[in-house]
Amino acid sequence: MQLITCPYCGPREEAEFHYGGQAHVPHPADPGSLSDEEWAHHLFFRDNPRGPFAERWVHALGCRRWFNAVRDTVSYRFHHIYRLDQARPETP
Amino acid sequence: MTADLLARSGPLQSWTDRFAALPDTVQVVATPHVAMADLRVDPAGPAAADVAGFLGVDLPTAPSTYVETDSVRVIWLGPDEWLVTSPFRAPRALEAGLRDAVAGRGAVVDVSGQRTTLGLAGANARDVLSGGCAIDLHPAVFRRGAAAQTLLGLTGVVLVALDDTATSYEILVRSSFAPYLASWLLDAATEHTPT
Ligand SMILES: [Zn+2]
Numbered sequence: 001m002q003l004i005t006c007p008y009c010g011p012r013e014e015a016e017f018h019y020g021g022q023a024h025v026p027h028p029a030d031p032g033s034l035s036d037e038e039w040a041h042h043l044f045f046r047d048n049p050r051g052p053f054a055e056r057w058v059h060a061l062g063c064r065r066w067f068n069a070v071r072d073t074v075s076y077r078f079h080h081i082y083r084l085d086q087a088r089p090e091t092p
Numbered sequence: 093m094t095a096d097l098l099a100r101s102g103p104l105q106s107w108t109d110r111f112a113a114l115p116d117t118v119q120v121v122a123t124p125h126v127a128m129a130d131l132r133v134d135p136a137g138p139a140a141a142d143v144a145g146f147l148g149v150d151l152p153t154a155p156s157t158y159v160e161t162d163s164v165r166v167i168w169l170g171p172d173e174w175l176v177t178s179p180f181r182a183p184r185a186l187e188a189g190l191r192d193a194v195a196g197r198g199a200v201v202d203v204s205g206q207r208t209t210l211g212l213a214g215a216n217a218r219d220v221l222s223g224g225c226a227i228d229l230h231p232a233v234f235r236r237g238a239a240a241q242t243l244l245g246l247t248g249v250v251l252v253a254l255d256d257t258a259t260s261y262e263i264l265v266r267s268s269f270a271p272y273l274a275s276w277l278l279d280a281a282t283e284h285t286p287t
Contacts, residue, residue: 001226008155008171009240013226016243061248062241063155063170 002076006059007067007083020056022046023068024088052079054088100125103208103270110278118220118281120274121211123262127183128207129190131174133198146193147176158239158252167239167250175203175250175264207250208270210263212277216284218258223280225251231258245276 003011028034028042047053053073058066070080070089080089102124104111111120133139135153144150148161151174158167164186167175178186183204190200212220218229224245228234231253239252250264265273 010155012242061243063173064241065170 004057004069004078005081006062006065007081008065009059009062012059012062016059016061018058018060020058020066023054023056050074103267104210104274107271107274111274114278114281115214115216115285117214117216118277118284119211119213119217120277120281121213122270122274123179123209123211126177126179126204126209127181127186128178128202128204128264129176129183129187130169130201130203131176131190131194131198132172132200133174133194134172137197139194139197142193142195143190146189156240157237159237165252167252169241169250177209177264206266207264208267210265210270210273210277211261212263213254213260215259216281217261219284220277220280221251221261224276227251229258231256234258245273247273247276249273 002014004014004017005011006017025042025046028039031039034042051072051074052070054068054070056066057069058064066084068082068084068088069078071078082089102122104122104124107122111122114120131143133143133151135151140151147164147166149159149164149166151166152159152168155168158165160166163180164176164178167177169175176186176190183202187200187202194200221229221244225242227240227242234240234253235256235258236253239250241248241250243249244251244263247265247269252262252264254260254262263273
């Protein structure tokens with residue numbers, strides 16, 4: 001099983017984590033001013049790259065903290081794991 | 093008053109005989125009624141210092157560790173969250189004392205009913221855990237002072253190392269999962285039971 005390194009607890013089995021989708025999706029500053037189409041785009045449309053992807057993960061069965069990770073969607077390799085208060089690292 | 097006639101019981105009360113039949117190398121004991129409070133506070137703020145004054149020990153800031161005094165154990169659950177446990181204090185008194193110390197600068201919730209405590213001891217204790225727990229349990233890294241939230245079998249637990257020789261642990265498990273974990277432990281202990 002793949003190990004994922006929680007920024008707090010260290011390496012743990014993948015089964016302890018849940019996936020949270022694309023990271024760094026800003027909430028609209030004024031949701032009320034959006035059209036239905038723009039709101040639907042915010043809610044449902046996400047990038048789907050082949051390669052490095054910045055994602056949210058949560059250590060659900062450990063410390064229950066959310067964090068961000070840059071993971072390669074082809075190899076599943078985690079390139080970077082960083083806390084929510086840390087900036088997104090440069091990706092290759 | 094009917095309520096006065098209700099005897100206090102734990103979720104594993106009916107398992108006592110089965111635990112007692114285990115070999116000396118895998119001893120399991122249910123320890124219900126341990127007071128537990130969940131504490132959320134800024135570890136760098138003044139509230140943490142006041143809580144430390146109340147508990148008599150600083151809150152541990154290293155992940156997967158605990159500290160203890162004669163009367164309380166403080167388990168790291170997250171960067172701003174701890175589980176304070178005590179078999180000697182009443183749940184409401186523990187909650188009230190922590191709440192006074194926190195004084196609105198964090199949160200304290202009595203969670204005594206959330207988890208129950210299992211003691212696991214003996215020469216094969218670590219072998220039994222290793223069959224269902226993926227973290228490194230070697231006493232060089234998982235020893236007295238370590239407490240990990242992780243998976244044991246199919247349930248989440250807080251696993252507490254009580255000694256430096258991998259022969260004594262406490263397992264905190266959610267009360268509704270306790271019978272599952274008890275049956276899992278009995279099954280895992282079978283291979284260490286002399287026939
Ligand atoms: Zn964690």
